[in-house]
Amino acid sequence: MRAGGRTFTMPGFGWPLRLLAVLAAGSLGACASFGPGGDAWPPVVFVHGNGDSAALWQTTLWRFESNGWPRDRLHAIDFPYPLARDDDGVAQAGRSSTAEQMRYLSEQVDRLLARTGARRVVLVGNSRGGYAIRNYVKNGGGAQRVAVAVLGATPNHGIWASELRPGSEFNGRGPFLAALNAPGPDGSEVTPGPRWMTLRSDDNDKYAQPDGRWIGAPGMATHVGYDGPALAGARNVVLAGLDHRELSFHARAFEQAWRFVTGRPAARSAIVAEPAPVLDGRIHQPDTNLPMAGVSVQVYEVSPQTGERLGAPALSRVTGPDGRWGPLPARPDVPYEFVVSAPGYAVMHVYRSAFPRSSDVVHMRPVTLAEAERGAGSVVTMSRPRGYFDLRRDRMSLDGAVPPGVPPGTAGVSAATLLLPAGPARTVVAQFNGERIAVRTWPASENHVVYAELHY
DSSP states (O other), rough: OETTTTOOOTTTTBBHHHHHHHHTTTTTTTTTTTTGOOOOOOEEEEEEOTTOOOOHHHHHHHHHHHHOOGGEEEEEEOOOOSBBSSSEEEEEEEOOOOOOOHHHHHHHHHHHHHOOSSEEEEEETTHHHHHHHHHHHHHHSSSGGGEEEEESSTTHHHHOOSSSSTOTTBBSSSHHHHHHTTOOSSSOOOOOEEEEEEESSSSSSSSSSEGGGGGGGEEEOOSSTTTTTOOOOOEEEETTTTOOTHHHHSSHHHHHHHHHHHHSSOOOOSSSOOSOEEOOOBBBBSOOOBBSSOOEEEEBBBBBTTEEEEEEEESSEOTTTTOOOOEEEEEEEOEEEEEEOTTTOOOOEEEEEOOOSSOOOOBBBBOOGGGTTTTTEEEEEEETTSSOOOOOOEEETTTBBBTTTTSSSSSSSSEEEEEEEOOOEEEEEEEETTEEEEEEEEEEEEEEEEEEOOOO
């Protein structure tokens, strides 16, 4: 792929897209000989974690597609209420129980099997999403419908195991996990039927720590070790250095999942570009994955050097009852600015790198300015939804300096915010391990907020 006489490469990979396309032509579809459950390409359901949405699976979906998996056999779900209750047995507005998550997953699997005619599915879960998978297989009839289950960074033995919040599903001594982890006659903690794999870090998962720092209790013993996500009876894989989110969304996590599902290594972990990607997604109500109607969305092509708009909007739309803002025929060599204006919320300017492939999970949620941000000239946040910032490991900068608010030690922060003084609009550059996003400042006094949202 050439743009303006230059060969376009994926940030962080360095492979020319034209070369990747040539390599892909000879191998896409070449791995359709395996068949868990007798299906050449079993449907794969991706299950997000606490507070998240299907959007986090974007690059994982691209990697599966780039290795030949049919797009219509890849399904990332959106739990309507993704946040867990404080006490799993007590109703809480806007929160979901483990039972509700299990039922929703069961419904999604049934619909996908009916649509595809497949007999069984592959389930891939991140963090809390692994709870829904395990609960569905053990208690919701999933043992006969699931061929393979991959759990990335699922806190299978809790984030803590103590008297703290005894009813929480994240308490390893609480009723939910105690029942889920009850060993079978052979000592296995996994339900027979599917093949199971867990992915965990060596010591860089913020929710598998012996100290309670990341749950607001520094110095408190959690009684959970670095191996908390591992399960007796599963294939347990350690991915050294990866953080809590990367254990599901990093290229190394994809490679492990692909190998476990198919029985052989992936042809590539790089993402093969499409010549004419189409983008779509939903605007979700804050803290939920419920669609939001009446939201104005404009999308602009912007300069990769400065973030300045390159012309009129490529798309201008107001969301309907389904919350959909697209579709947008996009270019794989141009970054974009998404402007989201929802009544009662800040005007969001979300800058994204070029999208190499189509995606229908470009979801966004409106935000409000915090009180401390209202007095700033401009508010610019560098966000990494699929991983955290690690000062020991990553090369990163925001406006030419180390991003503020990133602590040393275990990676656990995925957003860094600059409060800039008032002044003329200017360019701010966010850089992370080869991905570079240029944004423009917008006045906070006029209720604008700016995001540089990283793909990788």
